[in-house]
Amino acid sequence: MRGLSRTSLAEVEERFNAVAGSADLGTLADELFSVADLFDREHGLRRSMSDAARPAEQKAQILRVLLEGKVSAAALETVVAAVSVKWARSGDLADALERLGVVAASAEAEAQGRLDDVEDELFRFGRIVASNLTLHRTLTDPAAPAQGKRELLDALLGAKVAPTTLRLVTQLVVHPRGRSLDGGLAEFGGLVASQRxxxxxxxxxxxxxxxxxxxxxxxxxxxxxxxxxxxxxxxxxxxxxxxxxxxxxxxxxxxxxxxxxxxxxxxxx
Missing domain, CATH: 3.40.30 (Glutaredoxin)
Structure with missing residues (x-):
């Protein structure tokens, strides 16, 4: 992100930091990923919520009606903060929410003393996928059902890696958002490292x-x-x-x- 969006992200991060302290961080991460995915699917909603000409209070009210009771208070306040600021491009809104989801998941791993594990596991998983063409094709096939990918990842990683690692890999595989799997793992690995x-x-x-x-x-x-x-x-x-x-x-x-x-x-x- 650059310029206006970078400034807006910093404002949203402030609100996120204020509400995340008392939240279940794993749940918060999942909820922010879900809302980012919602904005990716519903282009009209994303454009409306990132429209700089629409009053922030109006956008906040729409989001409260849409999400209240479906996500935690911390997730709702973070999303409201995100739609209340201006973004250079509409896609930056979803990018920001996904990024904060990674931060929440990383904070959970740090609290569990497993942040180093997550960094190592993301890197090793990337090497495994790069060396196994069949696995790479299966995980990156856009026609493959999302549930099938989730089940495969759970079988491969569920009992072997930190919960945060499985959460982040699943997000990347099920919702690549235009990224290669290698690129996504590197991006998330950098965000995890930035936790420290x-x-x-x-x-x-x-x-x-x-x-x-x-x-x-x-x-x-x-x-x-x-x-x-x-x-x-x-x-x-x-x-x-x-x-x-x-x-x-x-x-x-x-x-x-x-x-x-x-x-x-x-x-x-």
Whole structure:
């Protein structure tokens, strides 16, 4: 989000933070996801609720009539706050609600002491799906029934991951909202990490790193970037030797494969 929508998101986050403290965070996350999905399905409702020319009080009243008794007070107040501000594009309204749903789910995981688990599990699930073409096709098939996808995810992950991980993966699979599954997992992983204001580094290495190596690398990155850094380590024999680290658009490449590619580029130039 940019400009007007970024400012509006900050206002809605203030209201969200004020009401989320006493809420059941898992339920709040599910409800915000549901309302975001409602706005995605009902284009007329979304346009009406994001219409800057319509009085905020009128939009709030419509939402109260529509949602009161169907969602918690915390979810209702968050949604009312979201329709009461102005958005640069109508889709930003649903984006904001989904984003706050991820924040609520992350806060629940943090309260349970499982935030690190969620970050690791989202990353590992992404690698599993990327390496299993049949699973990837099944989960991303737009014609496949949503309930079937839910049941498959519950069978695959239900007893093996944190409840927050299953909640976030299910949201991405059932409601991709125009994203690739890989892109959605990366987006949600970044939002989970931001719960502690941490950066996420994807590390590719030819061999698994020891805990001591991970700690040294994390400490060096923390010093370099001025933030705590969560490491997602991927073992990839194609790197030949050394390792690479990607944080956002930054790439630190010490791999032999990377050096060979650099030599090829220089020769080609």
């Amino acid at each position: 204001q941490r950066l996420v580094a994807v590390v590719r290495s030819a061999v698994a790193l020891s805990e001591e190596q991970k700690q040294r690398l994390a400490a060096w990155l923390r010093t370099s970037y001025g933030h705590d850094v969560h490491l997602n380590v991927e073992v990839d024999p194609r790197v030949l030797g050394g390792f690479s680290v990607r944080i956002g658009d930054d790439l630190i490449d010490t791999t032999i494969a990377g050096r060979i590619e650099e030599v090829r580029r220089r020769l080609a130039g």
